[in-house]
Amino acid sequence: MISDITLGQFFPGYSPIHKLDPRTKIILATAFIVAVFMANNPVSFLLLTLGALVLVAVSRLSFKVVFKGIKPIILILLFTALINVFMTSGEGTPLFELGIIKIYTEGIVRAVFMAVRVVILIIGTSVLLTYTTSPISLTDGIESLLSPLKKIGVPVHTFAMMMSIALRFIPTLVEETEKIMNAQKSRGADFTSGSLVNRAKALIPLLIPLFVSSFKRAEELATAMECRCYRGDKNRTKLVKLEYKGRDILWFLIFAAALAILILTTVLPYNLDISGQIYEIVFYQI
Amino acid sequence: MNSILELKDVSYVYSKGTPFEKVALDKVNIAFEKGKITGLIGHTGSGKSTLVGLLNGLNKPTEGTVFLDGVDIWEKPKEISRVRYRVGLVMQYPEYQLFDETVREDIAFAPKNLGLDDVEIEARVRDAASFAGIGEELLDKSPFDLSGGQKRRAAIAGIIAMRPDVLVLDEPAAGLDPRGRSEILGSLRKYADDSSASVILVSHSMEDMAHYCDNVVVMADGRIHSSGTVDEIFSVAEKLSKIGLDVPSVSKIVSALAARGIDLKGKLYTVEGVKDAILEYIKEVNK
Structure with missing residues (x-):
């Protein structure tokens, strides 16, 4: 019942992600969100999915628990995806036509990208933050990151x-x-x-x-x-002072590298030599 | 045996399949008799409260069956509320459930849900209130203006108004002064006798058990440690102290006397019993 809600629940543990400084995790989660919205073609989405799966594996949370967090939004997701499929108009002939309903390739591509984007967004941020960071250290992290605002009188x-x-x-x-x-x-x-x-x-x-x-x-x-x-x-x-350690720097570097690769994939694929229609569908930009 | 509520091989596991999985009850078998008061005693975390939630179908056993009058209460899950009317449950700190504008309305909540007519509801409210020791003058007050003890009694009246065949009370006297304690616990005997109901009393206090119950079930680590009549259980009081339960204070006097070579006979777990036994012993010695 109520206690089945896992979205936003902390699972204690000792994985490398659990051990990270909360500030690192907040910054990395923000970077992850940026990455999710930059991804615009199958290659970059594949990379993102891979990244999210690696995060889950490193966090040592069971995949079951992580996917349970997505359950509550599946209906909304399906609904939005369907609207995308029906409402997007594209060039060329529709794939399917029935009265006023016209389905274009672009619509399907857009719907799939949207759904994948939301799912990855939730998995990535919940694994980086809510599932692996205790609420107390999360607020500590936020307080520390926002502390420059104190100078202009923000409490x-x-x-x-x-x-x-x-x-x-x-x-x-x-x-x-x-x-x-x-x-x-x-x-x-x-x-x-x-x-x-x-x-x-x-x-x-x-x-x-x-x-x-x-x-x-x-x-x-x-x-x-x-x-x-x-x-x-x-x-x-403070009883526990936040301090960046070696592993935080390592994670920053890994994330920076991953982000760089992802940005490359969003620009490069058009030069790849893949022929035929698959190329058109697969590398269609939304 | 004249049992009304029976548990067979009942197990209950919290958060099954998550890292927080915890077995709270492990293959429990008990039967509760009509007209008797059964005490349920055990350490914090021994599974008492979990067991209580299974009795009236608030939770469904992970394994095993709960029988009410020989019928599995989960046979028709949609009619589980009928079971809840027959097995009245007074939860811990029941005063937190009070919500209505007046005490009268609040006690009438359960009978109204039962679908009774106004005359019957009024009669039940009066009965339940007088039974729980709520005076007429309190019935039209807001439940939030009552004292702690009065709130507790109003909440108990709210359950008694259903006239359940089985009345389960989880620590009904916790946090009350001695007088409120004896008033509430004392009225349970009357309820068991008057309506030949089975009363189940969960408590930490060995004194209360010894004083008010007929049978005692001792729980430890989600299992039944031992069960029997009050005489049977408290005659082996040392076994209870081994699992970390307190024996009645008078039992300590008895064992202190025994250590000095004075062996008493009789019901050695209530104050009256020990008093009689000591008087008896003195008589014997004076002969």
Whole structure:
């Protein structure tokens, strides 16, 4: 049920990716996103897919877990892909024609590229960040990367603290929701059937206790923080200081090389000597 | 045997197939009898709460079967809510489930879901409230204005209003003062007798077990460590301390006396029993 959602869940481990500095991972993930949007032909997409698979393998996460994260978006993905297939008009004769529906090669190519792009995007960023980085070190990384903004008066520390508190309480809230759901189910509440109106009404016995306890918890947390003299980031030192190590530099170099190769593939293929129609379809630029 | 709820070879595994996989229950067999109070005791993480969730069909056993009146409760998964009406479950800290505007409305939530008519609902609310020790004057208050103990009782009344054949309570007295404790636990005997229901009481407290239960089931590491009547279980109290459970305080007095060569006889796990045994012993010595 609720606990089946893996998107955005941290899996503890000791793989090379787990050990990287969170800042490195944030920067690499950004580079990965850029790469995903630069890819525009089969060769570059193949490279990207390969890269994503290597990342999964290096992270030592099971492929099953990683693909489970994609499950929730499959429907949306299919829908967008279909719209792309039907709505894209191209040159030449359509592959298929039925009344106003015309399917062009370009549409299919575009739909496939779009789907592959989104899937790889999710796999790459979740393996680099959410699956392998604990929420705490993730916020540490963000805070450190954004710290230059402090000079112009942006309360970076406060934002980071808010974010880590929010992340910290997601599992608690999920647990609490399940508990209250179970309690109300034990009293015969039905959350899964009935008309839309009835289902919305059925949520009241869930939401009210959830709100009440969330407010209570927030207040308790604030009191507890004040009792320990928390006052923001002034004069505050860190228990774990972030430091770039040799492996971070190595990963930067590997990523830079991979990115360079990818950029090359986006420009070069037109000079490759592949004849026939396959060439036209395969190296069609979107 | 007059059993109503029975578990056969029940296992439960959390997050099967992920790195977090954990076997919480391992081939558990128990039967719960009508009109009896059964205590379920065990360490944190021994599988008590998991077991409780299986009894009324909140969770489905990974393996094995739960029988209610001889019928597999998961035979028709769509009708699982019927099982939930017959097996009333009071969860830990049940006051978190209160949500309605008045205590009356909140207690009426379950009977309303049952589809009863207004007259019957009103009667059940009154019954359940008086049973759980909620005074008339509290019924029209907001549940959020009650004290901790009153909230707990209102929540228990919300389950009792279903008039379940099996009443399961997970740590119903946790965090209450001694008086609230004895009031809530004491009313369970009345419920078991009046409606010949089976009451299942989950608790950490050996004193409560010894005092309020007929039978005791001891759990350890997801298995049944031992089970039997209160007499049987507490006569081998040392076995319990081996798996890290606390024996009733009076048992410590008894074993301290035994170490000094004073052997008492009788029910040596309740305060009354030990008192009688000591008086008996003094009589014997004076003869």
